[in-house]
Amino acid sequence: MSTPETNKKVPQFSALKLNPLPAKDDCCCEGSCAPQAEQTLPDNGTRYSWVVNGMDCAACARKVENAVRQVKGVDHVQVLFATEKLLVSAASDISAQVEAAVASAGYSLRSENAPAEKVSPLRENLPLITLIIMMALSWTLEQFNHPFGNLAFIATTLVGLYPIARQALRLMKTGSWFAIETLMSVAAIGALFIGATAEAAMVLLLFLIGERLEGWAASRARKGVSALMALKPETATQLVNGERKTVAISALRPGDVIEVAAGGRLPADGALLSATASFDESALTGESIPVERDAGEKVPAGATSVDRLVQLTVLSEPGDSAIDRILKLIEEAEERRAPVERFIDRFSRIYTPAIMLVALLVTIIPPLLFGAPWEGWIYKGLTLLLIGCPCALVISTPAAITSGLAAAARRGALIKGGAALEQLSQVQHIAFDKTGTLTVGKPQVTGVYPQNISEDDLLALAAAVEQGSTHPLAQAIVREAQSRGLTIPAATAQRALVGSGIEAHIGDKKVLLSAADKFPAAGLAARVHELEQAGQTVIIVVQDGTTLGLLALRDTLREDAKAAMADLHQIGVQGVILTGDNPRAAASIAAELGMEFQAGLLPADKVKAVTQLNASAPLAMVGDGINDAPAMKASTIGIAMGSGTDVALETADAALTHNRLTGLAQMIRLARATRANIRQNITIALGLKGIFLVTTLLGITGLWLAVLADTGATVLVTANALRLLRRR
Structure with missing residues (x-):
C-alpha cells in the first residue's frame, strides 16, 4: 500500500523542498500540542507515503502520528491533514508495521494512487442512527415506566459507549492516553455510576453528532485542496513518432510531446508547440479571462485549452508541476507555523492538565472538607472533565491558516505557511524593485x-x-x-x-x-x-x-501599476521604489505612481535601505531578479513576481503567479482577514469553555452541554474558518 519515494528535492515555487509538519501529540493528551523542534524528512533512507482514511480533525492526525511513532525503525513521521497524507522516513522497509500501527489506532491507509473506498451513507452513519433510535425508545419507555426506561438508557449508553471505549483503548496502546474518546468514556461510565443514565446516553449521542459535524466541516475545509488535485487529469495523450498513445501522467518526462484537446486540461507544465492558443488559467491564477499563448510560451499544468487542439513539450518532472508545487505549499503550512499558533500550542500544553486537576479537586474537596454530597460533585467533576479537551482551541489557528492559504492559492498568490501569512497581515510599507516589477x-x-x-x-x-x-x-x-x-x-x-x-x-x-x-x-x-x-x-x-x-x-x-498603488493606499500601505536604475528614470516612474524612490542602488545598498525601512514598520519587498533576493530576505516578508528568476522565487515568502500587481492588496486583505478569523476562533473556543466552566461550578449546566462546549466549539471555529474560502 505504501508508495516509496527516492529522495529528491522538489522545487519551492521553482525550488520547493518538501519538509514535514512538526510532530505534535494528540490535542487532548497530557503535554498536548507541545511545540517540538522543527523537523525535516532526512535525505538518507527511504520515504514512504500513504493516504489516511477516517480522519475528521487535526486531532486525528496527531493520533496517527503517535501510533506510527511507536513503530521501531521509524526515523520521522508526519501527517498532512490538509491532503490526508502520511509521510514516514525509515532506513528499512517498515510498511507492514506502519499499516498495522495505524490500524491499531482505529484508522486505515491506502496508497496515494488507489481510489478512495466508497462507503454508503447508511453504513457510515449506522452507529449514530442506531443510537438515535435507541434514545427515542428509551425516552418513550421512561414516560410510561421509569425502571424500564432507566434500563433502556443504560443499554443505550453501553451500545454507544462500546465503539468509543474501544477506540480509547486503542489510542492508549499507541501512546495517546488522554484523547477525547478517553475523556468521553470516563464521563459516561461515571454518569452511569451516579445514576445519571439519561444524561450518559445523551452525552454519547451528542458526541457522535459532533464527530459527524467535524467530519463534514473537515471535508469542506479540504475542498479547496481537493479542487486543486482534481485539476490534473490522470492520463495524457503522448505523441511518439507521430503516433498517439494514452499514458499515465507519472510516465511523462521533460521533452515528451503531448496533445491536449479543446476543453482538456494540461497534465504537466509545458511549452506550446502550436502557433497560438488560448488557455483558461483561472483555477491556478485567478485570471478570469483566457490568456493568449504563442509558440514557445510556458503553460502551467491544470490550465484548460479553450478553443483548439494543441501540442506541447513537457517541461516538468512528475510531481513537480505548478499544481504540485501549490499543493506542497499547502501541505507545508504547519511547518512554518504562525507565532500565534506556537503560542496556542504552548498554552494548550498547560490547559489540559490544569482543567483535569481542577476537575479532580472539584470532585473530592467539597465532599471531603465540607461534607457535601459526593454524587453532585462527582457529576460536576465529570462535566469539567469534558471541558478539558482543547480540540477547538488547537484547531482554531490551523483551520483559519489552511483556509487562508487555499483562498490565496485560488487567487494566484502562493504563501509559504502560517508565519508568512501572519507577517503579511502586519505589513505597512512595500518596497518595489522598478524594472520588471513596476515596469514591463x-x-x-x-x-x-x-x-x-x-x-x-x-x-x-x-x-x-x-x-x-x-x-x-x-x-x-x-x-x-x-x-x-x-x-x-x-x-x-x-x-x-x-x-x-x-x-x-x-x-x-x-x-x-x-x-x-x-x-x-x-x-x-x-x-x-x-x-x-x-x-x-x-x-x-x-x-x-x-x-x-x-x-x-x-x-x-505595467498596465495595473497605478491601480495597484491606489488599492494599497486604500488599505493604508505605502510604497517606495528601490532601484539600481538612474535617478531620472526612477523619478519619472515614481512621479507617475505618486511614490518615493531611491535610485542607483547596488544589491548591498538595497539590503541597507530595506533594513532601515523595516526598522520603522513591517516592510514587504517585491522583486523579480537575482539582485532583489538579498533585499527580499532582509525584509519582513519577500514577495516575488511569478515571472521572476528562480532565485527570487525561492528566496521569497510569497509569490504572485498571475504576475498582477493588483494581487498585492488582495493578498494583504486576505492575510488581515485570516488574522481576524484566528482571533475570532480563539475567542469562540476559550469563551465557550469559560462560560461552561463557570455555569458547571454553579450547577446551571450539565454533562450534555459540556459536550456542546467541546464538539460544538470545534465545529463553530472550523465553520468560521471556512468563511475565508468564500471571500471575494
Missing part, C-alpha cells in the same frame, strides 16, 4: 526624432545596425521597426564600441548608434536634455559623421 521590463520606442530624413528611414537604419543583438534596447528598436512593417536593410561589419554604442556598414555608409552622452548632437542638445529629464533613454543615430536623428526609449509601466 521590456523597453519600448517612445519617440523617433529625425533630421533631414523620414521617421521610417531613420528607424530602419537603426534596426539594421541592431539586428541580431540581444541587448533589450536593441531588441526594442528592431521590434518597433517590424511592428511598422518596415523593410530593414542588410548590415555588415557590425561592431560593438565598448561604453559608447554599436556601428555597422549599410551599403557603403557607416552607421553609428551611440548613447546621447557619448556623442555631441549638434542642434539636438535641448531635445536630448528634455527627453532625459522625462526619464527616457536617448540614442543618437549618426551616418558618416552626420547626425540623422534621435530615438527615445523607455521601460513602460
